[in-house]
Amino acid sequence: MKNAKPIAAGCAAAIATQSIPAFADNDHDRGRFPRDATFTTLAQQHGYFHHRCPEDLPFVKNHYTEVLRDMLGTLDRHLAEHDYVTERYSVADIAIYADVHVRGLPDIGLGEFPHVQRWHDTIAARPATERAWTPFG
Numbered sequence: 421m422k423n424a425k426p427i428a429a430g431c432a433a434a435i436a437t438q439s440i441p442a443f444a445d446n447d448h449d450r451g452r453f454p455r456d457a458t459f460t461t462l463a464q465q466h467g468y469f470h471h472r473c474p475e476d477l478p479f480v481k482n483h484y485t486e487v488l489r490d491m492l493g494t495l496d497r498h499l500a501e502h503d504y505v506t507e508r509y510s511v512a513d514i515a516i517y518a519d520v521h522v523r524g525l526p527d528i529g530l531g532e533f534p535h536v537q538r539w540h541d542t543i544a545a546r547p548a549t550e551r552a553w554t555p556f557g
Contacts, residue, residue, distance in 0.1 A: 459495075462487050463519035470527060483526070492524050492533045499535035503542075517543045521553070 466484035469477060495516070498505070505512040520540055526528060530537040543549055 441459050459491055460519050462491060463523045466527065467523050488523060489528055492520070492528060492530070492536055495520075495539075496533040496535045499539045505541070511541075513539075513543060517549070 462484065466488045469480045469484055473480075495505075504510065504514055517540065520530075520536060521544070524533075525540065526534070530540060544553070
């Protein structure tokens with residue numbers, strides 16, 4: 421990891437100059453699966469910088485915490501009017517559930533996102549979800 425500092429510094433500089441939308445912002449895409457699987461990508465970056473990065477990079481950690489919090493807020497507003505990410509339970513829910521369960525629930529908490537909490541608990545209670553996640557605690 422000899423080059424970790426320049427890479428991390430480059431990432432931090434790039435993040436400081438960008439605004440990354442979590443969900444598509446036109447009416448056609450609103451309420452659909454996040455553009456380019458953005459939710460998963462950013463949730464995984466949050467996880468990397470908080471749990472696996474060999475360096476402590478407070479600016480980057482704070483950035484991804486705020487991005488994840490913003491994405492959870494966007495999802496919460498959507499779920500206030502819908503039961504699932506799309507019209508009915510779908511692969512979009514399965515994909516986003518994993519990120520919410522692994523990153524959102526333990527790292528951010530869902531207390532300020534009641535509709536995400538309801539959605540998460542509904543999916544967690546599905547027999548297939550219970551079978552899939554039980555081995556992981």
